[in-house]
Amino acid sequence: MSGRRPYGADTGGSPRPGSSQPRARRARQVADVLRQQITGGAFDSGTLPDERALGAQFHASRNAVREALGILRDEGLIARRRGVGTTVLMPKYGHGLDRLAGLAETLTGYGPLTNEVRAAHRVAEPPAAVAERLSLAPGTGAVYIERVRRMGGLPLSLDATYLAADIGVPLLDLDLAGRDLFALIEETTGGRLGRAEVAVHAVTAGPDVAGLLDVPVGAAVFAIDRLTHLADGRPVDAESLHIRADRLTLHATLHRGAPHPG
Amino acid sequence: MSGRRPYGADTGGSPRPGSSQPRARRARQVADVLRQQITGGAFDSGTLPDERALGAQFHASRNAVREALGILRDEGLIARRRGVGTTVLMPKYGHGLDRLAGLAETLTGYGPLTNEVRAAHRVAEPPAAVAERLSLAPGTGAVYIERVRRMGGLPLSLDATYLAADIGVPLLDLDLAGRDLFALIEETTGGRLGRAEVAVHAVTAGPDVAGLLDVPVGAAVFAIDRLTHLADGRPVDAESLHIRADRLTLHATLHRGAPHPG
Numbered sequence: 001m002s003g004r005r006p007y008g009a010d011t012g013g014s015p016r017p018g019s020s021q022p023r024a025r026r027a028r029q030v031a032d033v034l035r036q037q038i039t040g041g042a043f044d045s046g047t048l049p050d051e052r053a054l055g056a057q058f059h060a061s062r063n064a065v066r067e068a069l070g071i072l073r074d075e076g077l078i079a080r081r082r083g084v085g086t087t088v089l090m091p092k093y094g095h096g097l098d099r100l101a102g103l104a105e106t107l108t109g110y111g112p113l114t115n116e117v118r119a120a121h122r123v124a125e126p127p128a129a130v131a132e133r134l135s136l137a138p139g140t141g142a143v144y145i146e147r148v149r150r151m152g153g154l155p156l157s158l159d160a161t162y163l164a165a166d167i168g169v170p171l172l173d174l175d176l177a178g179r180d181l182f183a184l185i186e187e188t189t190g191g192r193l194g195r196a197e198v199a200v201h202a203v204t205a206g207p208d209v210a211g212l213l214d215v216p217v218g219a220a221v222f223a224i225d226r227l228t229h230l231a232d233g234r235p236v237d238a239e240s241l242h243i244r245a246d247r248l249t250l251h252a253t254l255h256r257g258a259p260h261p262g
Numbered sequence: 263m264s265g266r267r268p269y270g271a272d273t274g275g276s277p278r279p280g281s282s283q284p285r286a287r288r289a290r291q292v293a294d295v296l297r298q299q300i301t302g303g304a305f306d307s308g309t310l311p312d313e314r315a316l317g318a319q320f321h322a323s324r325n326a327v328r329e330a331l332g333i334l335r336d337e338g339l340i341a342r343r344r345g346v347g348t349t350v351l352m353p354k355y356g357h358g359l360d361r362l363a364g365l366a367e368t369l370t371g372y373g374p375l376t377n378e379v380r381a382a383h384r385v386a387e388p389p390a391a392v393a394e395r396l397s398l399a400p401g402t403g404a405v406y407i408e409r410v411r412r413m414g415g416l417p418l419s420l421d422a423t424y425l426a427a428d429i430g431v432p433l434l435d436l437d438l439a440g441r442d443l444f445a446l447i448e449e450t451t452g453g454r455l456g457r458a459e460v461a462v463h464a465v466t467a468g469p470d471v472a473g474l475l476d477v478p479v480g481a482a483v484f485a486i487d488r489l490t491h492l493a494d495g496r497p498v499d500a501e502s503l504h505i506r507a508d509r510l511t512l513h514a515t516l517h518r519g520a521p522h523p524g
Contacts, residue, residue, distance in 0.1 A: 007338035007351070007478060007508060024470035029422065031468070032502035033389050036487045039461060042391065058389055071468045076269035089269070097359050097462075100516035127295050127320055129304065160291065182518075193518045199301060199356075200514075202464035202482040202507035206293070206333045208286035216269060220464040220482045225298045231518075240294035245464035246269060252462075252514070254362035256444075256455045256493075 027067035030058045034068060038077050039092045039249050048078065048086040076219065076246025090247065093151070097252040100196045100228070102180030103149060103157065111152050117176045119146040122165065130162045133227060133238050143168025145176065148212050155213045156247055161239040181237065182228070189230065196228040196237075200250065209242050220245045289329035292320045296330060300339050301354045301511050310340065310348040338481065338508025352509065355413070359514040362458045362490070364442030365411060365419065373414050379438045380474075381408040384427065392424045395489060395500050405430025407438065410474050417475045418509055423501040443499065444490070451492065458490040462512065471504050482507045 034054075037043065049057070054065045069086055072078045080086050095106050104113045126134075126142040136142060145168070146160040161181065163171070170188040171181065186192055201223040210217040221242050228237040296316075299305065311319070316327045331348055334340045342348050357368050366375045388396075388404040398404060407430070408422040423443065425433070432450040433443065448454055463485040472479040483504050490499040 007335075007341075007481070021470070024468070024473075028468060028470040029502075030389075032422065032485070032487075033391050035463065035465075035485065036395075036461070036502070037391050039463070039487075059387070067468075073269075074468070075463075075465045079269075094461075097514050097516065100518045125321070127292075129295050129299050133298075160294065195518070196516045198514045198516055199298070200359075200462065200512040201297065201301070201337075202484050203333075203337045204466065204480070204482045206286070206290060206329075206336070208283070208290040211286075218466070218480055219269070220466045222464050223294070223297065225294075225301075240291075240298070250462040250512075252359050252460045254359065254458045254460055256362045256457070 023061065023064045023067060026058075026060050026064040027071060030054070030060050030065060030068035031071040033058070034072060035075070035077065038072070038088055041091075043088050046088050048088070050085055076215070076244075090154075092246070093156075093248050094251045095243075095248055097198070097200075097250050100182070100193065102182040103159075104180040105182070107151060113156070114150050115147040115177050116150070117145070117147050119144055119160075120172055120176055122169065122172075123162070126162050130238055134162065134164050134235050136164060141165050143172065145171070145181070147176065151247070154247070155244065157241055157243040158209060158212050159239060159241050161237055163238075164234075164236045167236045185237065192231050194229040194231040194233060196226050199225040201225075202245070205242070213242065213244050215244055215246070222248070222250070285323065285326045285329060288320075288322050288326040289333060292316070292322050292327060292330035293333040295320070296334060297337070297339065300334070300350055303353075305350050308350050310350070312347055338477070338506075352416075354508070355418075355510050356513045357505075357510055359460070359462075359512050362444070362455065364444040366442040367444070369413060375418070376412050377409040377439050378412070379407070379409050381406055381422075382434055382438055384431065384434075385424070388424050392500055396424065396426050396497050398426060403427045405434065407433070407443070409438065413509070416509070417506065419503055419505040420471060420474050421501060421503050423499055425500075426496075426498045429498045447499065454493050456491040456493040456495060458488050461487040463487075464507070467504070475504065475506050477506055477508070484510070484512070 051062055051065045055062050069080060073080055077089060078086050079089050093107055107113055121144060123142045123144045142165055143163045148155055149157045149159060167185060171184050174184050182193055202220055203223045205215050205217055205219045205221050207217055209221060210219065222245055224241040226239040226241060227235050229235050313324055313327045317324050331340065331342060335342055339351060340348050341351050355369055369375055383406060385404045385406045404427055405425045410417055411419045411421060429447060433446050436446050444455055464482055465485045467477050467479055467481045467483050469479055471483060472481065484507055486503040488501040488503065489497050491497050
């Protein structure tokens with residue numbers, strides 16, 4: 001896939017505690033602060049201060065600043081060009097993890113979200129694991145819908161989902177290129193959706209995801225499993241989402257609950 | 263950093279819609295289902311079915327299955343060894359995104375979480391962006407604490423945080439190697455913490471993070487900004503977390519709120 005050393009390879013399964021080089025460490029610390037600033041919209045002009053100014057601000061060497069900017073460039077957040085300086089590549093959208101919403105619902109106000117429908121059809125035999133998650137009765141089949149979603153013309157996410165047939169079939173005639181599935185399901189069923197269980201993974205893009213989302217192979221992307229239920233608790237929508245991590249941050253406001261043993 | 267093509271490089275800024283190869287696409291689809299199964303604990307025996315069985319189950323070619331397993335190996339989820347087959351490397355812990363909790367609180371029951379304290383000291387001049395986030399009065403300084411957290415002896419996360427001085431200084435004498443900061447702050451202040459704003463990024467590990475977390479350079483990791491407030495709303499704890507994405511999944515159960523325009 002990528003040429004990098006695999007996990008747990010013979011070449012380096014041993015931890016390297018304390019091997020952190022001072023410059024690499026400083027670079028990471030600077031990158032962390034700058035990442036928060038960039039995604040928080042601190043550089044509205046679109047340009048970062050130059051290396052010298054950043055060095056003074058962070059009490060960091062020029063080399064450490066340069067390495068920090070390299071980290072953020074590898075994350076797709078900034079571009080560095082001679083004579084132009086360091087510019088923020090594009091705004092990073094925020095998607096809330098506090099209520100269940102489709103992308104188009106969350107990102108209203110950022111411009112039109114368009115979908116390239118890559119698949120939308122019945123599937124006689126969905127994978128056994130999917131049939132089990134959706135509690136499908138044997139032989140009922142499912143519907144598979146796969147879309148690449150674009151914001152401002154650039155790919156934002158790849159949404160692939162299996163739907164229970166009675167829920168999915170009515171969607172096949174509707175505006176899959178223009179609408180969120182959640183809204184379409186609620187319109188066709190006449191009821192609100194219920195809860196969804198969401199599992200968020202960070203992964204590197206393989207060739208297929210990289211090609212569809214127009215990111216380098218090996219770029220970090222979110223891979224999200226989302227199982228959505230009707231209000232009565234029935235699971236109907238088993239999604240696998242891949243989202244460009246250079247374009248989207250997941251947000252949540254968490255509250256402290258009952259005390260636990262620390 | 264890694265040798266891969268950078269974002270927006272001249273070599274391939276153009277989207278490749280529809281360029282998805284059938285095998286790569288099938289591999290991605292199979293990998294998505296298997297990832298959900300692995301992280302959901304479906305292979306408690308620790309071993310996956312062999313390539314032929316997986317091919318039959320997914321109606322996929324042997325090559326597509328092999329490519330799917332390659333994706334999951336690159337994510338650090340499985341190992342493939344001749345004569346042994348495909349094994350799940352380690353359990354993936356779940357960290358809830360529904361309430362504010364420290365890692366040790368969330369992961370009770372998985373065994374001891376230990377911390378290597380890499381830094382714990384006063385900082386006279388924290389970065390301006392940090393001072394602003396913490397609403398520090400000029401000249402009051404801050405406390406910086408950096409820890410590598412291990413579960414079962416293996417690195418799980420790198421936690422670096424700036425604390426307001428009055429909150430952080432009392433922590434410097436306490437059991438930073440054994441306890442969550444949240445619990446320590448609540449003990450020293452005598453009150454519960456309030457809310458935290460959390461921003462979750464997926465990034466690739468740079469050299470410093472890779473070395474400290476013992477993952478390959480270029481591996482996907484979560485980078486999390488978390489700003490935690492006291493119950494009265496005062497921000498006191500500005501953290502940058504890096505978490506191994508092969509060891510931790512972020513979980514949430516989301517509920518459908520009020521209707522939005524779809």
